[in-house]
Amino acid sequence: MPETIALETRRLRKQFGGLVAVDDVDLRVQAGSFHAIIGPNGAGKTTLFNLLSRTLDPTSGQIYFKGRDITRLPLHQTAHLGIGRSFQITNVFPNLSVLENVRLACQAVQPGSFRFWEDHRRLKAVLERAHAVLEQVGLAARAALPARALPQGDQRKLELGMILAPDPSLLLLDEPTAGMAGEQVPELMELIGAVQKRGGKTVVLVEHNMNVVMRASDVITVMHQGARLAEGTPTEITANPAVQSAYLGELYGDLGATQEDA
Amino acid sequence: MTPATPSTRPALPGWLSRNLGPLGGLLALIAFPFVVAAQSGDSPVAVLTNESGNAKFYQGLFIEVFILAIYALSYDLVLGVTGLLSFGHALFFGMGAYATGILIKSFGWELGPTIVAVIGIGVTQALAVGVVLPRVKGVTFALVTLGMASVFHIVVQTHELSPWTGGDVGLQGLVPPAILNPNADRLRFYLVSLAVMVLAWLAYKRFVDSPTGRVCNAIRENEGRALMLGYNTFVFKLIALTIASVTAALAGSLHALYQPIVSPNVASLSFTVAALLMILMGGVGTLTGALFGALAYRLLAFFLDRWFGQIADVLLGVVYIALVLFVPYGIVGTWRRRRGRGA
Amino acid sequence: MRTLLDDFSKNRVLWITLGILSALLLLATQSMQLDDWLLTVLRGVAMGAVIFLAAAGLSLIFGLMDVLNLAHGTLFMIGAYVGWSAYVRPDTIVDLTTPILLLTAGFLALPGLQALIDHWTLPPTVARVWPWLAAVAALALAAGVLPQYPISMWDAGVYEQSPVVWGLALEQGTLVPPEPAAFGGLHPIAAVTALLAVGGLGALAIAGWRTQPSEARVPLSAWALAGSVALAGIGLLVVNDALTAWLFSLDTTWRFGFAIVVAVVVGMALGGLMESTLIRSTYSRPIYQLMLTLGLGVIGMQAVIAIWGRPQISMVKPTLFNGTGDGCPARSLGDWLTNQCATIILFDARVRVYNELFIIAIGLLVLVAISLVLGRSRLGMIIRAGVQDRAMVEALGINVQRVFTLVFAVGTGLAALGGVLSGPSTGLTEGMGESLLLLALIALAIGGLTSFPGAAAGAVLVGLLQQFMVKYGQIGIPLPFLEEPFKPTPPLVPASTVLLMVVILLVLPQGLFGRKE
C-alpha cells in the first residue's frame, strides 16, 4: 500500500562538479517509523538530507512525500504539507525571543499572517500553541530571553521546538544532538522518541553517531560514499559485516564485501 | 528611601501612564509655536493669525522635520525592520513630490484626488521595484534600487520634461490648495504634518507588532529560516516595501505642498543617504529613532549651515562618519540598550 | 571540443545573452552608415575604458575585502581635479608637497616612537592625559603654522582667479605662471621644524592611545624611512622655485604625463589611508562599512566643491593630441605622430585621437597589466586566493592585511587615473564622480560583482549601450512596425543602462561572469 510510505526517493542524485555526493539513492521511509540514516563523514548524509528538505535541488531523480512529487516544490510550501526540519548548525532567529521563535513557527502554518492591522497577540491559538510547545521542550522558563542568549544545548531544544510547533507529520532531523554535552543527549533523544510515538509521526534522523540512534530507531540506513550501503533494524545493522568494515570495524577489512552489499 | 509603589502615585489610567512620553512629546510639539512666539516677545495670537516672525519661521523648520521624519520612518521599515538594503528610497519620496506638483500645477487637480493618485503611485512603484526581489539579494538589490532611483533622478532633470518637471531647476510655481496652504495658514500646515507623522508612527508601531510585521522581523534576522518555516518571504518583503513606498510618497506630497521648489535633489542618492543618516542617528529598527534622527539631522544641518556656511556639508559628512564609528546604535538604540542593561 | 560543449551547456544562459548582445551590435550596422557605426563603437569602448578603470578597482576591492567602496566615484573626481591642478597649476602641487611630506615623516616615525614610549613608566593619570595633550599641541601648532605657510593658490570664489579662468588661459596659450608664494613672517627653518613636530606629536599621541605593546626591537628601517621622507620634503623646498619654473616651461604633453602621475599617486595615497585608518575597523560590520564609504564619498565631494568651486572646468588637450594644422586630420598613425593631429581618418571616419583612441589604449594597457599581475605574479596568486578564502591565505603565513591596503590603494589609484584621463575629453563637473560611480556599479553588477573580466565586459557593454543610445537619439532607430524611426530621447540614455542591468540580473542574478554560490 503506497499510503504507508511517508517519504520516498527514486534514483536521487546530486553532483557537485565532478564529485557525486549522492549517487542514485532509492530510499523508502515507512509512515510512523523512526528511520535513521548513518554513515561516516563525507558519506553524503548531509547532502541527502538537504535534498530531502528541499534546500538543495537534486541533479536528477525524484522525491515523493505521501505519494506526491515534491522534487521541485518551493521551499516554503513544504512546511505547509507537514514537513519539519532541523539542521546541524543551529538555525534560529538570534535576536528574537525564545517565545517569538516558536510563535513564528506556529504562525507559519496557520491563517492570519497577513493581518497587518492587528496585534500579533490576537492570534490566540498561535500563542497558546507556542507556550505549550515551550513547555514540552522544557524552555518555558526562558521564553522571554533572546535566542542567542541560550546555551548551546538549549538552542538545540529551541530548534526542536520550532520544528514541533506546526505539528508536522514528518520530522527531518540532521544531527540534533551536535554540540550537546554527553548527559543531555539521551534526554533529547528521549524527547524526540516520545513525540514520535505519541503523535504517530515519521522521523528521519541523520546521524554521525551510531550509538545515539541504536536505541530509538526502527530502521537504519547506512550510507557510504554517496550510496546506500545497507539497511535494516539496529540488530541487523550491527551484525552486518559490510557495515562493520566500512564504518565500525577494521580499516583493513574486506573491501569486497562492501562492494557486494552496495 | 522607599520605592514608590503604584498605589501612592496619582491614579492614572494604565494606558496613559504607559504612554506618558509620547503624549507629552505630542503636547509639547502642539504648544511649541506658541512658546516660541511668547519667547520672542510676540503675542501667541500672532501664531493663530499667521503673522510672520520667529514662530512662523520655526514652524517652517519643524514642518521640514516632520516631513523628513515620515520619510525616515518609511526607510526604517525597509532597512531596519525588514532588513532590505535599498539605496533607492529617495525614488519613492521624489515620485510622490513630483506627482503632487505635476497633478496640481499642470493638470489642475484638487488635493483629494491627488492624494489618492499619490497612494496609487506609491503602490505601483513598490510593485515595480519589488519584481526583482525574488532574484537579487543583498548588495545587488541595493545596486538595482540605486540604479532605478538614479534613472528617475536623471529623467526628471531632462530638458524634454521641463514643462512638467521644471528640468534641473526643479518644479516651481505650484499654488497649494486653499485648504492646506503653508503660507496662508502655517499653523494648520504645521498641525496637519504633525498629525500625519504621529499617525504614521502609530500605524508603523502597530504594523511591527502585527503578525505580518513579526514575519518581516524574522526575515531580517534569518530569511532562510523564515522560508523554511513556511513563509513566502517575497510576499512579506513586498508588503513592507509597499507600505514604505506609500508613506514616503505621502511625505513627498507634503514636501511638494510646503516647499516653493521641488528640487530634483529629492530623488538623488544623497537624499537616500539622508534617510540612512537619520535612522542611523536615531537607531536602526527602532521606528521612534527615525523621528529623533530626523530632528537631529535637520537641526544639525540648520545650525552647521548658520555657523560654518560653505563647509557645513563637509562637517555634516564628518559627523556622519563619527556616528558610524562611535555610536553604532543611535540615540534611541543606545538609550534602550542602557535601560535594558539597567533593568 | 567536448570541454567546449560542456562549458556551453554549463553556461548556456551566459552564452545566449552574449550572443544576443553581439547580434544586436551587428544589427546596428544595418541602420547606420559604417563610419558612424565605427565611430559609435569606438566612443562606446572609450567610455567603457574609463568606466573600466573605476570598475576594475571596485571589483578587486569587493572581491578581496567584501567592501563595496562607494567613495570610488569621489576618488575618480579627485583624480580629475588634482590632475587638472598639476596640469594647469603645477606650482600649487609643488608647494603642497613639502608640508605633506614633512607631516608624513612625523607620522612614519610612529613605530619608533611607540617602541620609545614603551620604556616610559608613568603614573596612570599622566599616562592617560599626555596623549591628549600631545594631540592638542599638534593641532595648535598646525593651526598656527599652516595658514602662514606659503602656498600659491587660487580663490575659487573670485572669478578672475577661478579654475575656469586658469583653464581658459591655458587653452588660449595666455597662461602666465603666477608669482611664487614666498615665506613672509615665518622663517623656512621654523616652518620645517614646526611641521615635523606636528607630525611627530600626532604620532606620539596615537602611540600613547594604543594599548597593546609594540614589537620588542626598534625597527631601524622605520626611522630610516621617516628620515628620508623628511629629507625629501626639505630637498623639495630648496628646489621649489626652480622645479616650478621647469614644470611651467614643459610642453603640455609632458605636463599631462606629470598630471597623470600626481593624480594616481594622490588617489593611491588617499585609498591607502582610507583603508588603513577607517575601513579596517569596520570589516565585521558590512552595512556600516557601506555607510562609511558613502559618507567618505560625500565628504570628499563637498571638499572638492569647497576647494575648486562649482563651475564646469575644461581641460585643454595636450599638444600631442591637439594639432589642427597642416596634414590634419592624419591619414595614418605615423602621420599623426609627426603632425600631432587631433583627429585621424580610420575607414572614412574622423576619429578623435585622444577621446577615442588614446583612452582605449590606456584602458587596454591597464587591462593587460592587471591581468598579467593577477595571472602571473605571486601577488596576483595571493589576490586570487584571497578572494576565495582570506583566512586560509593568512594561515599560510601571508600578511593579508598589507595586501588589502595595497589592493585598495591600487584600486583607488586606477579610479583617479580614470578621472584625470577623462578631464581633457569630457571636462570637470561637480557631478562627475556620482554619475561615474553609478555607471561603474552598473557595469560591476552586469559583469558579476567579484569578477575582474566581468568588470571589463560590463564596462564596455555599458559604454557601448550609452553611445549607441546617444547616436540613435540623433538618427533614430527604424523599427519594422513604426512609420517614423524611433528616436530615444536623452533621458532614455541612462535609463537604458539600468534597464540592461535589471534585465541581465533577472536572467543571471550573479551577473555575466559571477560565480554561482
Added chain:
Amino acid sequence: MSAPDIHLALEDVQTFIGQYQILSGVSVSAPRCSITALLGRNGAGKTTTLKTIMGLTPPRRGNVRLDGQELNGRRSYEIAALGIGFVPDYRGIFRDLTVAENLQIAERRQGDFKRKSELIFDLFPDLRRLIGLRGQQLSGGQQQMLAIARALVPENKLLLIDEPSEGLAPVIIEHLIVAIRALARETTVVLVEQNFIVARQLAERYVIIESGRSVQTGAMADLANDRDAVQRYLGAA
C-alpha cells in the same frame, strides 16, 4: 630520561566565537616529533582548538605556547610564519589556482617549493600528474593530499591537520597513515580525527575534548583498552 620536550602547549584555553563560548578549558601538550590526536564528538570543539592555535579564532583566556613562546595576541600570519602548517577540515584548496600555484603560494622563502618538491612527490606521487589542474577539478581525496602537501612546502616544525581521513577511500587512508607517520620523524603533528580506528593507528597520544573541555589525555595504547571512555566520549563501539 629527561622530561619530554614539549613543542606545543595549550593551557586552559577558552575561546568565544561572537558571544558563544566554544572552548571552556582545553589543555594540550604535544611533545616534539610526536603525533597527538584530538578526539571527541561532533561539535565538541576539536576544530576550534586547531583554529585557536592558528590565531584564526583567538583565545579569550588561557594561553598557547610554541617552544615556550607565547602566541596570544599574534596575528594568524605571524603564527604561521613561526613554522606551523595548517590543514583545515574543509581543506582550503584555492579552486581557481592550479595545483602548482596552490603549492607555490605556501612558500615563505623563494624556492621553498623547489627544495621540497622531491619529498612532496615521494609522499604523494599523484600530485605530479595533477600539477596543471585547477583546485576545483580535483576530487576530495586529491584535494586532501594537496592540502597536506601544501603544509609541507615551507620549513614547518608543527603540522595541524583537521580530519585527514575524511571522505577518503580506505586504500588512500592507509597510504596517508604511512605518510603522516613518516613526517612525524621530523615534525610534530597534532590532528583531529573522527575515525577512531584511523586515530588509533596514527597517533601516539590523545586528548579527548568534550563540550569545549579537554577531559582525558594519555597514551593511545591505553585508550584502546579503555572501552568505557571510548564508549562514553566517542560513541564508537
